[in-house]
């Protein structure tokens with residue numbers, strides 16, 4: 300199992316991906332970690348501590364987003380620059396590819412972007428994604444598939460705009 | 463090939479290693495012969511590999527320490543307090559005992575030392591009551607969310 304530190308740091312990134320704000324993400328992670336810590340005994344009996352932590356964290360993020368509709372002055376941060384190869388010739392191509400991917404991701408509906416990131420970025424198995432999103436494992440499979448198809452479609456449109 | 467639609471539905475789970483061995487076998491065989499499905503599969507794989515490479519913010523070490531300090535050290539802090547309080551109680555009790563017992567200490571010294579002890583106890587109680595108060599609000603904060 301991963302250490303609490305590794306899971307927590309990754310969790311911060313998950314929170315940031317939803318909230319796009321450093322301070323709000325820190326706040327959400329701290330709340331979620333506290334909740335996990337308080338229930339650690341109950342948690343040891345369960346099988347899926349990371350899934351549970353992500354779920355608590357996600358619920359907190361959803362709360363924050365809901366409260367933002369009232370409190371509007373949140374500065375949304377932009378994506379950090381991507382690390383690229385040392386080779387400058389390949390570098391430009393690669394940067395453009397990743398930029399397209401980011402745009403395509405950003406254009407996806409929240410629900411689709413989230414499940415793709417949980418799987419492909421955070422590397423969660425379907426059972427854990429089901430825990431995090433509180434949906435049946437079968438739904439994970441179909442929703443993820445639709446999300447990837449949608450992402451692929453958008454990405455192809457950016458890469459071959461004439462077709 | 464006519465079972466392309468069925469295979470397509472499984473490609474995502476195939477990539478993620480979430481199919482049964484039998485299903486997985488079926489997809490492998492199909493991909494060997496079907497260019498169209500293989501293209502989709504390759505695209506899914508490229509998406510996954512590229513997404514893994516994207517950079518997203520992480521907490522700085524200092525921010526991380528603040529987060530951990532916020533909850534993980536509640537236990538050690540609790541033990542620390544307990545030891546401190548226990549030690550203080552023993553010392554004060556012993557001091558009072560000695561004060562009463564020792565005949566060589568005169569009245570002024572008695573009064574002075576008693577005032578010091580009483581003052582310390584009062585100060586300590588004040589801090590303790592404040593702590594209990596903030597602990598209650600902490601708990602309330604958790605319940606509220």
Ligand SMILES: [Zn+2]
Pocket residue numbers: 463465466469492496497498499500
């Ligand atoms: Zn096919």
